[in-house]
Amino acid sequence: MAATTPIELGLNAAIVTVRDQQPQILVVRQGTAGSGDWDALPFGPFSPRAHRTLEIGLREWVQRQTAIELGYVEQLYAFGDRGRHAEPDGAHMLSIGYLALTRGETAELLGSHWSPWYAYFPWEDWRGGKPDILSSEIEPRLKAWAGQSPGPNEPIRPLRRAERLRVSFGIDGGWDEERVLERYELLYEAGLVAEAAQDGRQAAKRWPDLPELGRPMAFDHRRILATAMGRLRGKLKYRPVVFELMPPEFTLYDLQKTVEAISGTLLHKQNFRRLVEHGGLVEPTGNVSTATGGRPARLYRFRREVVLERPAPGLRVKAGRG
Structure with missing residues (x-):
């Protein structure tokens, strides 16, 4: 009877935030967690005795390792190609990839740092x-x-x-x-x-x-990140996930720049504002921001009732000139 290779189950997280109009991902520092000289996505083992679900396990070790409290979390795929974690005589690693969003409001990170995702995909x-x-x-x-x-x-x-x-x-x-x-x-x-x-x-x-x-990544982590980027770009169009990356109050300019940062395309300013306001995605707070340097800008918040009113309340925007 042929010998069987043991299989270990791990969890990988593409954790995304937007800072200064740039999408950032959390990576472990070079030379740690078996990543060699290349950046790696945060990853950890799944313990079925300690964690009732995969997502609970993911949230727990991310919070413990990085001090980040995750917001939106979505499972991507299972990644298990032979050789992805090259251990000739060890267990075969099967990893469940996740997309996670956070506003990045954290203290000093533990053993990790934010890195622009376009450094890995400049095209x-x-x-x-x-x-x-x-x-x-x-x-x-x-x-x-x-x-x-x-x-x-x-x-x-x-x-x-x-x-x-x-x-x-x-x-x-x-x-x-x-x-x-x-x-x-x-x-x-x-x-x-x-x-x-x-x-x-x-x-x-x-x-x-x-x-x-x-910039290359350890193991198949750039493939996992590519999966997460494509999923998030598609999700913007039919789910209000972009608001998981926004503060409680924001200007429409900041919202547009966040969508542009994630999608990698420019949007027509007036068309974007018309789509957001007429779609019932936001509502004015009555406050204004003076951080623009010019005329005070109205502040808005996500209108949560929209998810009950429409089956796909996303931003079906098309690229255009600002």
Whole structure:
């Protein structure tokens, strides 16, 4: 009878906040928690004897390890590819990934720090126009890769490489901000991210002079983060999750900049305000903010009754010019 490999269950958290109009994620400090020289998402074991549910376990160890009280928490997927936690003679790690949101109102963090998520995915931030890294580094290499014949061990896919580039990266097509994971998976498959070389992928050997395309992460944590980013961008459109990142009172300008920061796109100012106000998502508090430096701005709060009035009270916004 073949020997069985023990399986351990872990919990990974992509914990997101927005500071100074930049989405930030919590990462453990380099060189800790088995991450080597690369950043890692916070992770810990699940103890079925101590925790009644997976989410309770996640909230408990995050609070204990970082002093952060999580707000919104959503389970993503199970990540269990062989080699994700390379332990040749040890247990196979199956990890449940989570997206968690917080306003970041914490004291000094314990063994972790906030890091901008666009440092790991610089091609995802279109607020200043198309990122240079796409035109100068990514697209030429992807087109060269797409022109190659698939390897003998490459999985059979319904779309050819060039078609996948068009769908994921909008090459000769349109950019879809939600396809974060698909873009990262394509870059990994083409050997264009450091994790592919770390995992010994054959495709990575084609690019000996490849510059670093975004900051790499330990294990498969950049894949988990890509999953969380795509999920949150999609969720903005049909759930009021953005308010989990806002203070109790805020201006419409701050709300728009937060949505833009998460989606990586600019929004039309008047259309955004019309959508938010007519959609019943917010209500004025009667207070004003003088922090704008100009005319005092009205302060609003999330109108919680909207979740009872509409089945999908999100922000179905389209990119535009401010």
